[in-house]
Amino acid sequence: MGGAFDPVAEYEARTRKSAAWFEEARKHLPGGVTGNVKFYAPYPVYAKRAQGGHLWDLDGNEYVDYMLCFGPLILGHGHPRVMKAIHDQLARDGTPIFGAPHELEARMMERVKRIFPFADAGRFTNSGLEATLHALRIARGFTRKPKIAKFEGHYHGSYDEVLVSLTPPVASAGPASAPIAVSQSISTPTEALGQVLVLPYNDLENTTKLLRAQRKDLAAVIVEPVQRGFIPGDPEFLKGLREATEDLGLVLVYDEIMSGFRMKGPGGAVTGSGVEPDMICLGKIVGGGFPIGMFLGRRDLVGVVDPVTRPKDDRVFHGGTFNGHPTVLAAGMATLDALEEPGTYARLNALSDTLRDGLNDLFGRLGVGGMAVGPYSTFNILFADRAPRNYRESLRADSKRRQAFDLGLLARGVHLHPDKPLYTCTAHTRADVDATLRAAEDILRKMAA
Numbered sequence: 001m002g003g004a005f006d007p008v009a010e011y012e013a014r015t016r017k018s019a020a021w022f023e024e025a026r027k028h029l030p031g032g033v034t035g036n037v038k039f040y041a042p043y044p045v046y047a048k049r050a051q052g053g054h055l056w057d058l059d060g061n062e063y064v065d066y067m068l069c070f071g072p073l074i075l076g077h078g079h080p081r082v083m084k085a086i087h088d089q090l091a092r093d094g095t096p097i098f099g100a101p102h103e104l105e106a107r108m109m110e111r112v113k114r115i116f117p118f119a120d121a122g123r124f125t126n127s128g129l130e131a132t133l134h135a136l137r138i139a140r141g142f143t144r145k146p147k148i149a150k151f152e153g154h155y156h157g158s159y160d161e162v163l164v165s166l167t168p169p170v171a172s173a174g175p176a177s178a179p180i181a182v183s184q185s186i187s188t189p190t191e192a193l194g195q196v197l198v199l200p201y202n203d204l205e206n207t208t209k210l211l212r213a214q215r216k217d218l219a220a221v222i223v224e225p226v227q228r229g230f231i232p233g234d235p236e237f238l239k240g241l242r243e244a245t246e247d248l249g250l251v252l253v254y255d256e257i258m259s260g261f262r263m264k265g266p267g268g269a270v271t272g273s274g275v276e277p278d279m280i281c282l283g284k285i286v287g288g289g290f291p292i293g294m295f296l297g298r299r300d301l302v303g304v305v306d307p308v309t310r311p312k313d314d315r316v317f318h319g320g321t322f323n324g325h326p327t328v329l330a331a332g333m334a335t336l337d338a339l340e341e342p343g344t345y346a347r348l349n350a351l352s353d354t355l356r357d358g359l360n361d362l363f364g365r366l367g368v369g370g371m372a373v374g375p376y377s378t379f380n381i382l383f384a385d386r387a388p389r390n391y392r393e394s395l396r397a398d399s400k401r402r403q404a405f406d407l408g409l410l411a412r413g414v415h416l417h418p419d420k421p422l423y424t425c426t427a428h429t430r431a432d433v434d435a436t437l438r439a440a441e442d443i444l445r446k447m448a449a
Helices: 007-014 016-025 080-093 103-115 128-143 204-213 235-248 299-305 326-339 344-365 399-410 430-448
Strands: 047-051 054-057 062-065 121-125 147-151 196-199 218-223 251-255 279-283 293-297 371-373 378-382
Touching: 007 016, 007 399, 062 430, 080 326, 103 121, 103 293, 103 326, 121 128, 121 299, 128 147, 128 218, 128 251, 128 279, 128 293, 128 299, 196 204, 204 235, 218 235, 235 251, 293 299, 326 344, 344 371, 344 378, 344 430, 378 399, 399 430
Parallel strands: 147 196, 147 218, 218 251, 251 279
Antiparallel strands: 047 054, 054 062, 121 293, 279 293, 371 378
């Protein structure tokens, strides 16, 4: 990179109030944030307000927002239909929540079941983390087996049994064909690691071999059919995984918390794939900007939590005071209403293609080794020579160049979380895309100098 380009200095010069607030926040919050994912060096942008596809920070800077709360805001910020649904629910019910069951719970679940017809029943949670936690608990209760299998590089939440081999150092992660379970937190008990089999993504032969070897103890396999929202599973791999889990009597859980409702239409990677998992976990978008998660699946499987048909001593526990929060479901119903309007996905995906293709054109024209990769309205930017098929291949990307690119974008009015995927929304415009491409071109020219 040319010496004239100093993205850190550009960023710091633009975000002085965020820098000051970061120091204040650190007095009360470790790292100045309420979750480690919200932090990035030297300090994060602190938001003040947002509308549509744009966000403003404490300094008054306006950004085109491609973070969108890490993906849930597919309609953008403050969509009128969602805001009206929230106000109407509060006025109608007279309270945000009852604690007692509410009619929106069954109505929303019935609606989502129409989108994923392989599922017979499900329940709500308050996060995607809770959705996968309960799905795996259900699988263990159904099969009466203790272990679960997950794929290297896949994220399913921050609890011990799945916060394993997310971003492990390759030197300690074992062979690519048979990864070793590596903790992502110093707090993980050794015995928890022993209950997790780590699998190689997009490698059907070795995945099947590992599953067969431990089939007696395995309850379930959980997978992101689109790893981290931007690395799709090969169709033959996902089909073969379904066949292998059926043959071995394992519960197959799809984690579509990131990919759900961000693919070709109002479904997920599972829609139209010809593969039907036993359970699916959803979240993010179906909350309309509020915390939510949900798991759906076969009735005999999900039914192990049923207090009507299962005695207490033969039941999987599932609880949560705020599960099915009426305000959240009202916002989610309004979101689905908007997404199901004719032409919505066609417009959203066309705009996403324009941005992705425009970035790739810039990489090619300016001779900077990089690419924008990922399906539909979510993608990532990698400074690499080819698209990865799994976690270890993604490590070939140059993270330092990505960091410089990201800080340069932030300094030019493009909001994203460094080193994370970008998301588009229905509120974005061609003018937003053009402004983003102009900012990217300015940065890439300086990086190539």
